[in-house]
Amino acid sequence: ALLPYVPRVPPATLPGKLTATTFALERPCCIFDRHANVSDTIWLVVAFANASAAFRNPPSRADVPLYERLATTHSYMTLEMAAAAYACSAPSPAILRVGGDTACGGQGGRDPCNGPLPSPGPYRVKFLVMGCHGPKAETRWSDPILLRRASSPSTIDPVPARRGSDAVVIASILASLGGALAVAVLSAMGAKAWGSLCHQDSGTGAFAHRSYRTHHIPPALPQPLPPGCRCSPPGLGCFAPWPAS
Amino acid sequence: MAKSGDSIHIFQGLLVFGNVVIGMCGIALTAECIFFVTDPHGLYSLLEATENDDIYAAAWIGIFVGFALFALSILGIIGVIKSNRTLLLVYIILMLITYAFEMASCITAATHRDFLTPNLFLKQMLERYEKSETVNNNDKWMTEGVTKTWDKLMLQKQCCGVRGPSDWQEYTSAFRIMHSDADFPWPRNCCVMDAQGSPINLDGCKLGIPGYYNSNGCYDAISGPMNTHAWGVAWFGFAILCWTFCVLLGTMFYWSRIEY
Numbered sequence: 001a002l003l004p005y006v007p008r009v010p011p012a013t014l015p016g017k018l019t020a021t022t023f024a025l026e027r028p029c030c031i032f033d034r035h036a037n038v039s040d041t042i043w044l045v046v047a048f049a050n051a052s053a054a055f056r057n058p059p060s061r062a063d064v065p066l067y068e069r070l071a072t073t074h075s076y077m078t079l080e081m082a083a084a085a086y087a088c089s090a091p092s093p094a095i096l097r098v099g100g101d102t103a104c105g106g107q108g109g110r111d112p113c114n115g116p117l118p119s120p121g122p123y124r125v126k127f128l129v130m131g132c133h134g135p136k137a138e139t140r141w142s143d144p145i146l147l148r149r150a151s152s153p154s155t156i157d158p159v160p161a162r163r164g165s166d167a168v169v170i171a172s173i174l175a176s177l178g179g180a181l182a183v184a185v186l187s188a189m190g191a192k193a194w195g196s197l198c199h200q201d202s203g204t205g206a207f208a209h210r211s212y213r214t215h216h217i218p219p220a221l222p223q224p225l226p227p228g229c230r231c232s233p234p235g236l237g238c239f240a241p242w243p244a245s
Numbered sequence: 246m247a248k249s250g251d252s253i254h255i256f257q258g259l260l261v262f263g264n265v266v267i268g269m270c271g272i273a274l275t276a277e278c279i280f281f282v283t284d285p286h287g288l289y290s291l292l293e294a295t296e297n298d299d300i301y302a303a304a305w306i307g308i309f310v311g312f313a314l315f316a317l318s319i320l321g322i323i324g325v326i327k328s329n330r331t332l333l334l335v336y337i338i339l340m341l342i343t344y345a346f347e348m349a350s351c352i353t354a355a356t357h358r359d360f361l362t363p364n365l366f367l368k369q370m371l372e373r374y375e376k377s378e379t380v381n382n383n384d385k386w387m388t389e390g391v392t393k394t395w396d397k398l399m400l401q402k403q404c405c406g407v408r409g410p411s412d413w414q415e416y417t418s419a420f421r422i423m424h425s426d427a428d429f430p431w432p433r434n435c436c437v438m439d440a441q442g443s444p445i446n447l448d449g450c451k452l453g454i455p456g457y458y459n460s461n462g463c464y465d466a467i468s469g470p471m472n473t474h475a476w477g478v479a480w481f482g483f484a485i486l487c488w489t490f491c492v493l494l495g496t497m498f499y500w501s502r503i504e505y
Contacts, residue, residue, distance in 0.1 A: 015410050015460075016453035020426045024452055095452060102428050116427040150417045153372055158365035166476075167355040170483050174348045177490045184494060185341060188501050 005031045007044075007125050007142040010095055020148050021116035022099035028086055028127060028139070035137035036083035036129045043112075043128045046098065047075030049144040052124040057135040064130075067104075067113035077128065080112045098125070120147040257325050260499060263492035264321040270485045271314030277477055278307035286470040287397060290390030294369055297361075300475045303354035307478050310347045314485070317343060321496065333500045340493055344486065351482040358475035363464045367407040367416075370395060374432070376419035395463075396434050404463035405435035410453065412462070435459050 009017055010026045017024040025044075032042060043064070047055050051074035058064045058077070065073045079096060097114075104113035117123065122144035129137040281304040292298040317340050324332035374395050379385040399405055406412035413420070413431040420432060428451075436450035436458050444450050449457030 014453040015414065015458075016430050016451050019414055019430045022427050022430075095454075097448070097452060099427050100448075100451070102425050116425065148414055150415060150421070153368050153416045153418060156364050156368040156371075156416070158360075158362060158368050160359050160362045163356075164359045166479070167352075167359055170355040170479055171352045174351060174483065174486060177486060178344060178348050181341060181344065181490060181493055184497055185337065188497050192501065 001035055001137040003031060003035070003127075003137055003139045005127070005139040007127060007139060009145060014095075017095075018145070018148055020120065020150055021118075022097060023117075023123075023145055023147060025096045025098060025125065025142075027094055027096050030086075030088040031139070032083055032086050032127075032129055032137065033088060036086075037131065038083060040083045040129055040131045040136060041080050042083055042086055043077045043081075043130055044079040044096070044098065045075060045077050045126050045128050045138075046070075046117075046123055047125075049122040049124050051075055052126075052141050057128060057138065058130075059134045061130060064112070067115045070118065078112045078114045083129070117147060120149050122146040256495070256499060257328075260325045260492065260495050261322050263488070263495065264318040264325070267321075267485070267489055267492060268315045268318030270481075270488070271311040271318065273311070274314070274481060274485060275308050275311030277481060278304040278311065281474045281477065282308065287394060288467060288470060290387070290394045291366065291369065291467065292361075292471075294373060294387040294391045295360075295365060297357060299357040300354050300471070300478065303350040303357070303478050304474065306346055306350040306353075307482060310343055310350060310482075313339075313343045314347075314489070321492075325496070325499065328499075328503050330500060330503050333496060333503070337493065337497060337500065340489065340496075344489060344493070347482050347486055351479045351486065354475045354482070355479040358472065358479070361468065361471055361475075363407050363468075366464065366467060367412060370407060371412070371416050371418035371420075374418065374420050375423055377423050396432075398463050398466060399432065399434035399459065400438065402463060402466040403437070403459045404461050404466055405431055405459040406462055407464045407467075408462040409460060410435055410458060431458075 005028055007025055007028065010024055014024065016022075036042065041061075045055065055075050065076045067076045067078055070076045079098065099114065099116045101114040102116060104111070104115055124141045124144055126141045127139045128135055282301065289298070289301065292301065317336060320332065321336045321340070323329075324336050369391065373388050373391040375392055376388045379388050410431040413435075420429075424432075430451055430453075433444065436444035436447065437456065439445045444457070446454070446457040453460075
């Protein structure tokens with residue numbers, strides 16, 4: 001029986017729903033209740049998109065193509081689950097992850113392996129209900145699912161797009177300030193050197209600082225005595241001159 | 246004569262004030278640069294691995310320049326108060342040398358900040374994180390530094406990758422060589438951890454179900470401290486240099502007017 005359900009990758013934005021080797025599917029709920037008994041198992045068929053048309057349902061469980069044969073058969077079946085897992089009342093996580101089991105595969109076992117997918121695909125999937133006597137029901141094929149292809153980090157260009165304006169402002173202003181200072185120092189020193197070479201008197205507008213100018217004060221000369229007063233030896237005062245006789 | 250005496254004193258006072266400000270700013274610059282050099286956010290390994298850690302060189306220069314500014318400001322204050330030509334000449338020459346060094350530090354910090362783009366850290370993370378075959382000791386040292394820093398960053402800042410976990414999916418990486426894509430679409434530290442350090446829901450984390458993984462990128466946690474570092478050194482140094490320019494011009498004018 002062909003069920004109208006189309007498996008699909010969950011539409012929610014989950015960054016891990018499609019990786020390089022795995023992909024996620026919405027878990028179908030209540031889809032198989034009318035077609036599957038309790039003893040039936042529901043498989044997921046994974047096939048390359050160009051091989052899905054050529055896929056034939058295996059007549060019995062022993063003919064199920066397994067994960068290890070993917071390279072030759074271009075399809076495999078995995079995620080063998082009891083029909084109860086997809087029942088309406090099952091407390092299920094809403095997402096199935098295809099390719100998430102890295103521990104299986106390569107041992108030559110007969111159990112279905114949900115190993116990582118070897119190439120980016122694209123793949124198509126469908127669900128197949130297998131009973132004791134062979135396939136009983138199946139869903140439609142999904143749309144092609146293309147896995148991620150990672151690029152090399154050498155394609156990343158770390159060089160900044162353009163120089164930030166802050167750096168230009170700082171560099172230009174500082175360079176001009178530094179240049180102005182250098183010019184000022186050189187011109188001040190040059191002016192001083194020129195001045196001292198030409199022996200110019202730099203008296204105008206100079207700050208008088210701690211150089212003291214000593215003013216030479218000559219010693220006072222003795223003043224002459226006023227005429228008409230002859231002083232006799234000290235202690236006797238000044239007398240009028242003797243009258244001439 | 247009294248008027249020119251007053252103006253001399255005012256000019257001296259201004260120069261002393263200018264030098265006091267320079268001295269205090271010098272100490273502040275030293276303290277700020279010591280803070281940056283001690284790398285409180287533990288991001289130095291990322292810069293070291295890019296071989297472009299010049300903003301740290303700028304901070305180191307800033308430490309010594311700050312101290313030199315402080316010492317020279319004291320010399321300048323003494324020179325101005327004593328009006329000693331020799332002292333002021335020494336002050337001017339040494340200040341010019343310090344000025345040149347601080348200019349170099351500011352310009353270096355400002356221009357090298359522009360190199361720290363998201364793509365730089367993305368490329369480094371993809372090529373170095375958990376790289377297994379290292380060529381020589383230097384390579385091994387840098388790889389270990391990058392790995393430890395990213396592990397700590399993703400755990401403490403609850404982030405994943407540079408722009409998000411999809412970085413690990415869009416590009417191949419050294420990590421991808423060691424860990425299969427099916428088991429590790431992104432590193433374990435991108436998962437939300439419980440108190441014991443293990444993911445609370447590993448399958449949810451692998452699928453990218455909200456609440457079980459860190460969805461935002463770590464670039465903000467990296468560029469924030471680095472921007473503070475670079476702009477702190479560059480703009481504060483720039484401010485100091487503008488002020489020092491004025492003080493130096495004033496001092497040169499004062500020096501040229503001193504009589505022997």
